[in-house]
Amino acid sequence: MSVEPAQNEFQTAEYLSKKCERLERQLVREKAIRLEAEDIAEHGLRDLFLSRERLELLNRVSSFANDCEEPRDALQFAINEICEAAEWPVGHALIRKGPVGDARLEGTDIWAAQDQDLSFPFMEASRTLVAWPCASTPGRLFLETKPTWVTDIHAQSGFTRSSAAMRSGLRSSISVPVIMGHELVGALEFYQTDTVEPKPEFLELLLQIGIQIGRVFKRRKHADILRENAATDSLTGLPNRLAFEKEVRDIFDLEHQKSDFQSALIYLDLDGFKLVNDTLGHVSGDMLLVAMAGRLQTIVNSFKELTWVEYALLARIGGDEFVIIIRGDEIEEVVKDMAEAVHKCLHPVHRIGSSNVQAAASIGIALNGPEYTDPQELMRDADVAMYEAKSEGTEQTVTFSSQMRTAALKRLDMEADLRVAINTSAFELHFQPIVSLGDRKLVGYEALIRWQRSADELVMPEEFIAAAETCGLIVPIGTWVLREACRAAVRFQTASASETPLTVSINVALQQFQQPHFVSLVRDILLETGANSQWIRLELTESAAATNPKQAKRVIEQLSAMGIQVSIDDFGTGYSSLAHLQAMPFNTIKIDRSFIAKQFENSADWSFVAAMKQLADSLNMNVIVEGIESEFQQAELESLGCQFGQGWLYGKPKPESIVIELLENS
Amino acid sequence: MKGIIFNVIEEVVSDQFGPGVWDELLSKTELSGIYTSLGSYPDEQLFDLVGAASEMTGKPAAELLKTLGRGAMPRLHGRFPKFFEDVPGARPFILSLNTIIHPEVRKLYSGAGCPHFHFAETASTVTLGYNSPRKLCHLAHGFVLGLADLFDETIEVDQPVCMHEGAPMCQIELTWK
Numbered sequence: 001m002s003v004e005p006a007q008n009e010f011q012t013a014e015y016l017s018k019k020c021e022r023l024e025r026q027l028v029r030e031k032a033i034r035l036e037a038e039d040i041a042e043h044g045l046r047d048l049f050l051s052r053e054r055l056e057l058l059n060r061v062s063s064f065a066n067d068c069e070e071p072r073d074a075l076q077f078a079i080n081e082i083c084e085a086a087e088w089p090v091g092h093a094l095i096r097k098g099p100v101g102d103a104r105l106e107g108t109d110i111w112a113a114q115d116q117d118l119s120f121p122f123m124e125a126s127r128t129l130v131a132w133p134c135a136s137t138p139g140r141l142f143l144e145t146k147p148t149w150v151t152d153i154h155a156q157s158g159f160t161r162s163s164a165a166m167r168s169g170l171r172s173s174i175s176v177p178v179i180m181g182h183e184l185v186g187a188l189e190f191y192q193t194d195t196v197e198p199k200p201e202f203l204e205l206l207l208q209i210g211i212q213i214g215r216v217f218k219r220r221k222h223a224d225i226l227r228e229n230a231a232t233d234s235l236t237g238l239p240n241r242l243a244f245e246k247e248v249r250d251i252f253d254l255e256h257q258k259s260d261f262q263s264a265l266i267y268l269d270l271d272g273f274k275l276v277n278d279t280l281g282h283v284s285g286d287m288l289l290v291a292m293a294g295r296l297q298t299i300v301n302s303f304k305e306l307t308w309v310e311y312a313l314l315a316r317i318g319g320d321e322f323v324i325i326i327r328g329d330e331i332e333e334v335v336k337d338m339a340e341a342v343h344k345c346l347h348p349v350h351r352i353g354s355s356n357v358q359a360a361a362s363i364g365i366a367l368n369g370p371e372y373t374d375p376q377e378l379m380r381d382a383d384v385a386m387y388e389a390k391s392e393g394t395e396q397t398v399t400f401s402s403q404m405r406t407a408a409l410k411r412l413d414m415e416a417d418l419r420v421a422i423n424t425s426a427f428e429l430h431f432q433p434i435v436s437l438g439d440r441k442l443v444g445y446e447a448l449i450r451w452q453r454s455a456d457e458l459v460m461p462e463e464f465i466a467a468a469e470t471c472g473l474i475v476p477i478g479t480w481v482l483r484e485a486c487r488a489a490v491r492f493q494t495a496s497a498s499e500t501p502l503t504v505s506i507n508v509a510l511q512q513f514q515q516p517h518f519v520s521l522v523r524d525i526l527l528e529t530g531a532n533s534q535w536i537r538l539e540l541t542e543s544a545a546a547t548n549p550k551q552a553k554r555v556i557e558q559l560s561a562m563g564i565q566v567s568i569d570d571f572g573t574g575y576s577s578l579a580h581l582q583a584m585p586f587n588t589i590k591i592d593r594s595f596i597a598k599q600f601e602n603s604a605d606w607s608f609v610a611a612m613k614q615l616a617d618s619l620n621m622n623v624i625v626e627g628i629e630s631e632f633q634q635a636e637l638e639s640l641g642c643q644f645g646q647g648w649l650y651g652k653p654k655p656e657s658i659v660i661e662l663l664e665n666s
Numbered sequence: 667m668k669g670i671i672f673n674v675i676e677e678v679v680s681d682q683f684g685p686g687v688w689d690e691l692l693s694k695t696e697l698s699g700i701y702t703s704l705g706s707y708p709d710e711q712l713f714d715l716v717g718a719a720s721e722m723t724g725k726p727a728a729e730l731l732k733t734l735g736r737g738a739m740p741r742l743h744g745r746f747p748k749f750f751e752d753v754p755g756a757r758p759f760i761l762s763l764n765t766i767i768h769p770e771v772r773k774l775y776s777g778a779g780c781p782h783f784h785f786a787e788t789a790s791t792v793t794l795g796y797n798s799p800r801k802l803c804h805l806a807h808g809f810v811l812g813l814a815d816l817f818d819e820t821i822e823v824d825q826p827v828c829m830h831e832g833a834p835m836c837q838i839e840l841t842w843k
Contacts (some may be wrong), residue, residue, distance in 0.1 A: 038703040045704070046773045087765055520784075527786045527795045533834055562797075563834040 054205045057085045058212075065212045069223070071095075071186070072110060074216040075178070078209055079112045079188060080516055086202070089114040090170060090191040092126045094138055096184055105131040105138055105187050109472055114517055116479050118168050120422065122191070125164035131187075136160075138175040138187040145177040145184055147203045147210075151195050169193050176206045180214040180221070188213075233316040235286055236293035244315035245375065248325050251311065252375040255327075255368055262310070263327035264335040267364040267382035268296075268342065270320035271394040276357060278547045284352045289320065291352075292359055295345045296322060303338055323382070332367060339363045339397040362389040363397040384408050391466065414464060415471045417453060422476050426452050429484050430653035434505065434624060434646045437638045444503030444537070445492070446646060447485040448653045449477070469509060478512035479521065486531035488656050493535065495663040505537040507569065513544045514551075519558045526562075533563035537588070541569050545584050553584055560585050567624065572612060582619060589616045593627025593647075596637070606636055613640050667709045667800075668775045671738075672701035674745070675712075678737035679719070687722075694718040706777060709800055728804040735808020739816055756813040756821060757842070760792060761785060781806075784835075790842050797835040803828060810840060 061078050068074045072093075079091035093110035096103060107129035113119035133142035136159045137150055150173045154162050165171075170191040178186035188210065198206075227234075231243040239247070248265070255261050270292070277285035293316060300314045309328035316322050328334050342363060349356040364386025366378050385400035388407070392398065421427065431445035451459040468474040489504040496502055512518065526533055538559060545552050545568060556566050567588035568581070572595060595608050609625070616623045625637050628647030637645060654662075679688045692699040695714045701707060716734075720727045743750050749767055753759045759767070760783075768780035781802075784795030796803055807823050814821040820843040827837040 034702070041704055042774045045776065049773045049776050087769065520782075523784050523795065524786075527784045527793060527837075561834075 050199075051201070053085065054201060057081060058205055058208055061209050062212045065216050068216050069220065071213065071216045071220050072108070074213045075108075075186065075188065076110045076112075078213055079110065079190075082188070082190065082206070082209070083112045083114070084516060086190070086198070088190045088192055090119050090122065090168070092123065092189050092191075094129070094131060094187045094189065096186055103133060103142060103184075105129075105141070105184075112516065116476050116515070116521075120168075120476050121164040122161060122168040122170060124419065124423075125161040126189075129161065137173065138189050141175055141177040141187050142184055145179055145182075147174060147176045147206045149174050149197055149203070151197065153191070165191065171195055172197075174198065174203075174206070176210050178210045178213045178217065180217045185214060185217045236290055236316050238293055238297070238322075239313065239315040241315065241317040244313065244317060244323060244325070245379075247313050248375045248378070251325060251327055252368065252372070252378065256370075259370065261368045261370065262329065262331045263325060263368045264331050265366045265368070265378050265382040266324040266326070266335060266339060266342070267366075267379070267386040268322045268324070268361050269386050269390065271360045271362055271390070273320035275543060275546060276352075279549075280352060280355055280357070284355070284357075287352050288350055288357055288359060289316070291350050292346065293322070296324075296342060299338065299341045299345050300324060300326075303334070303341075306334075309334060323379070335365055335367070336397070336399075339365060343395050343397070360395045362386055362394070364389055364400065365397065366400040381405070411467055414467050415473070418451075418464060418468055418471070418473050418477075421451060421453070422473060422480070425480065427477065427480060427484075428452060428655065429481065429488060430655055431488070431504070431659045432646060432653040433651040434503075434644055435650045437625075437634065437642055437645045440650070442498070442502065443500070443644060444505060444535075445659065446505040446539075446653075447481060447488065447507075449481055465509075469511065472511065474509045475512050475515060478507075478509050479525075482506055482508075482522065483525050483529065486525050486529040486536065489531045489535045490529055491656070491660060492663060493532075495660045497663075497666070501532070501535050503535055503537045503565065505539050505567070507539045508544070510541060510544045510547060513540060513555065514548070519555055519562075522559065522564065523562060534565075537565040537567055539567050539569040539590060540586075542571065545581065545586075549583065556585050560587070572608070586619075586621055588622045588624055588644075589619075590624045590626060591642075596625060596627055596633055606640065609637070609642070610640050613642055617641075667707055667712050668703070668778050669701040669705040669707060670703040670745075670775065672707060672712065673703055674738045674741045675715070675734050676701070677741055678734050682733065682737055683719075683723070687719075691715050691718045691722070694722070704775065706775075731802065731804035732808035732811065735805040735810075736812040736815065737808075739809055739812025743816060750816075756810070756817045756819050757792060759813060759817075760794070760810070760840070761787075792840045794838040794840065795835050796838060797829065801829045801836075803830070803836040803838060806838060810838070 060081055061074075064077045065074045068077070072095075075093040075095075079093055082088065083091040091112045093108050094105040095108055097106045098104050107127045109127060111123050111126070113123060131137075131139035133139050136156050137148050140148060150156055152171060153159050153165055153173050154171070159165075168191075170193060172192045172195045174190050174192075176188040176190075177184050178188065188206075227240065231240060232238065233240040251263050255263060270288075273285065273288075276288055293314075296314055300312050303309050303326065304312050306328070308330065309326065311328070312324060312326040314322065314324050324338070326335055326338060342361065346359045346361060349358050351357075364382045364384065366382035366385060368378055372378050381400040381404075384404050385398045388404055389396040389398040398404075428450050429447045430450055431447055433442055434444045434446060435441060436443050449461050449465075451461075451464055453459045465474065468477055485504050485506045489502070492502050492504065515521070522538075525531075526536070540552075540556075545556075559566050565587050566585070567590050568584075568586050569590045570592040571589045572592055589612065591609060591612055595612070613623055622644065623642045624644040624646060625642050626646050628634055628637065628645045628649045630649065633647075634645065634649060676688050679691070688699075692715075695711075695718050697711055697714065716727050716730055719725075719730050723730070725733075749770065750759070753762070763783050768782075771780055772778050779798075779800075781796060781798035781800075786793040786795070794806070796806060803825060807825065810821055810823050813819075822841040822843060824839045824841070825836060826839060827833045827835070829836050
C-alpha cells in the first residue's frame with residue numbers, strides 16, 4: 001500500500017491553491033476597481049455639488065433682487081448670502097456717490113461679520129471709507145469692472161484700512177462691482193483670513209450677482225425719475241413731496257414778505273409700520289396706507305371748512321410719512337386740535353385682509369416764524385419734533401422748540417461716544433435679583449447694562465439703548481453683554497452655596513437676534529466662558545418673535561435644544577400676535593411692569609395680569625412679573641399663581657462685586 | 667452615516683482583529699455588508715456592528731470606538747491626502763474641521779451629516795464642544811489620537827462633560843504635551 005497521495009489528489013490540492021490565489025488576486029483587483037470607480041464618482045459629484053451650490057446662490061440673490069425695491073436691501077441680502085455660502089468672515093457694501101469725473105465709492109453700514117467683536121475695528125474703518133477711482137481696490141473697480149482678488153491686502157499700496165484689518169486678522173480680499181448697464185453703482189467687498197484664491201467659476205458667479213443687484217439700482221432710478229416727474233403719489237393719490245414743497249414755499253414766501261406768520265407744518269409718521277409690512281406683507285402695508293390717507297383727508301377737509309382756517313393741504317412724502325400744512329388764525333391752537341383729531345381718526349381698527357390692524361402715529365409740529373430762512377428748515381424741524389414724539393412712546397404730539405435741536409445734536413454726540421465706548425469696553429453690568437414668589441427664594445438675576453460715560457457719569461440703558469439701536473451699535477454692545485453676563489454667571493455659581501443653580505437673564509435686542517450667526521455666537525460664548533447653558537435665560541422682545549416668525553421659531557428652537565431658556569420680555573406692551581406666541585417655544589413670559597404699576601390699591605384691577613397668567617398656563621409657560629415694589633403687589637401676584645418676581649421689593653440692580661459678596665455671605 | 671466610514675472601519679477591523687472578523691460581525695448582525703463610499707446607510711448599522719464587536723471581544727463599545735477612530739486616521743489620510751496637504755499639525759487640522767474639512771466632505775458626499783464642533787482655545791489646549799445626536803464622541807476621541815500619531819504629537823484627551831451622561835453637549839479637552 002502506498003503512503004504517497006494519488007497523483008490526482010496532488011493535482012486537486014495544487015489546483016485548489018492556485019484557484020484560491022487567483023480568486024484573491026481577483027478580489028484585490030475588484031476592490032481596487034471599486035475604489036477607483038468611487039473616486040471618479042466622488043470627483044464628479046464634487047463638481048456637480050459646487051456648480052449646484054453656485055446656481056442656488058445666484059438663484060437666491062436674483063429672486064430677492066427681482067422682488068426688491070431698495071438697493072440697500074439687495075446689497076445686504078447678497079452680502080449675507082455670499083458670506084454664508086463662501087464662509088467668508090467679513091462682507092461690506094459700498095455705494096457710488098458723486099457725478100462722473102468726481103465719482104467715488106463710499107462705505108456704508110451694510111455689512112456682515114461672523115465674529116462681530118473681532119471685525120468691529122475694521123467695520124468702523126470701512127463705514128467711513130471713501131474710495132476714489134484708481135486708488136487701491138475697491139476704487140480700481142472704476143477702471144476694470146470685474147471681481148478683483150488681492151492675495152495680501154497689507155502689501156497693497158493705498159490700502160488705508162490696513163491696521164484695522166490687521167487687528168481683525170484679515171489678509172486677503174475680493175472686490176465685486178455692482179454694475180448698472182456699463183456704470184459702476186456700488187461694490188461688494190469681502191475679506192478673508194486665509195489666502196486661497198477663489199475658483200474662476202466663483203468669480204464669474206460674483207460678477208453675475210453684481211449685475212443682478214445693479215438691476216435693483218436701475219429700477220430704483222427709473223422709479224425715482226417717475227416719482228419726481230409726477231405731482232401725485234401713485235399709491236394714495238395725494239400730492240407728493242415735490243408738489244407739497246412747492247405749496248409750502250409759496251405760503252412761506254408770502255408770510256415772510258408780509259411778516260404775518262400763521263402757518264404750521266405737521267409731520268406724521270406711523271408707529272410700527274415696518275412691523276405691519278414685515279408680518280402681514282407689503283400689499284397689506286400699502287392697503288393700510290391707502291386707508292389712512294382717506295381718514296387723514298377727511299380730517300383735513302373738515303378743518304378746511306372752518307371759517308378761521310385759510311388753507312390746509314395733506315401730502316404723502318415717504319413710506320409711512322404724511323405731512324400737512326395749515327394756515328389760519330390762532331394757528332398754535334388750531335394745529336394742536338388737528339393733531340388731536342388725527343390721533344383720534346386712527347383709533348378705529350383697520351380691516352386689512354383677514355387681520356385687524358390698529359394704527360397709531362407720532363406727530364411733530366413746527367410753527368412758521370421769522371427765524372426760518374428756508375421752508376426746508378421748517379420741514380426739518382417738524383421732522384425733529386416727530387422723532388421726539390416717537391421717543392416718548394406711541395400716539396404722541398410734540399411741537400418743535402429750539403431745545404430739541406440741541407437734543408438732536410446731543411444724540412449725534414452720543415452716537416460718537418458710544419462708538420468709542422465699544423472700543424474701550426466702557427460698559428458694566430448690574431444684576432437685579434429674581435425670586436420665586438412663593439418662598440422669596442433667590443432663583444437668579446437679570447443682567448442690566450450701565451455705561452460709564454465719564455469718571456462720574458453712569459448712564460442708564462433707557463438713555464442710550466434706543467440710540468444704539470438706531471445706529472446699529474446695539475449688535476456689538478449686545479455681544480459684549482452676552483459674554484460678560486455668561487462670565488458673571490460662572491462666578492455666581494462659584495460664590496453661591498445654593499444647590500439649585502442661579503440663572504442669569506440677558507436681554508437680546510431684535511437686531512442682535514436677527515444676526516445670521518446668533519446661535520453659533522451664543523454657543524461659542526458658552527464654551528469660551530464655561531457657562532452652563534441651563535444657567536442662561538435669553539429675554540427677547542415681542543417684536544423679535546413677530547418679525548420673521550419662521551426664522552425666530554427656528555432660532556429659539558435651536559437655543560432651547562442647547563438647554564438655554566428663552567423668555568418673552570415686556571409682554572403685553574408691543575405688537576403681539578397670539579398665533580405667533582403659541583408657535584414659539586418660549587418657556588417664560590415676562591409681564592411688563594406697567595401692568596402692575598397702578599395696582600397699589602385694594603380695588604385695583606388685576607384682570608390683565610390674571611389673563612396673561614392664564615394664557616401662560618395654557619401655553620405651559622412660567623411667568624415672571626417685573627416692577628414689584630410692595631408687599632400688597634407680592635401677595636396679589638402670589639395668589640394669582642405667578643411663579644417669579646423681580647422688583648425693588650427684593651432688591652435693586654447692584655454691581656457684580658456686591659452680588660458676589662451677598663452670595664458668599666448668605 | 668456615509669459608506670466611506672463603514673469602508674474605513676472594515677479595513678481597520680480586518681487589520682487589527684484579523685481578516686475574517688468583519689465577515690463574522692456581518693453574519694452576527696445579519697447585515698448585508700454592501701457599503702459603497704457614495705451611499706448612505708442607517709446609523710444603527712454602525713452601532714450594531716460596534717455592539718457585536720464589543721460582545722465578541724469583551725471590550726466596551728466606547729473603547730472600541732476609540733481604537734477604530736485611531737486606526738481610521740492613517741487610512742483617511744491615504745484616501746484623502748489633499749485634506750492633509752500643507753497642514754502643519756493636529757491643532758490647525760482640528761481647528762479647520764468646520765471651515766475646511768467638513769465643507770469639503772459635504773462636497774464629496776452630498777447630504778453628509780458632519781458634526782459642527784465648537785472651539786475654545788488656550789496656548790496648550792483646545793476644548794471641542796460636540797453635540798451631534800449620534801453621540802459619537804468616543805470616535806472623535808479616537809480620531810484625535812490618530813491625528814496625534816500622524817503628526818507625531820502627544821495629545822492628552824479628556825472628556826469632563828459627556829452627552830452619554832445626560833449633558834446637552836460633550837466637551838472634549840485636548841492638551842498638548
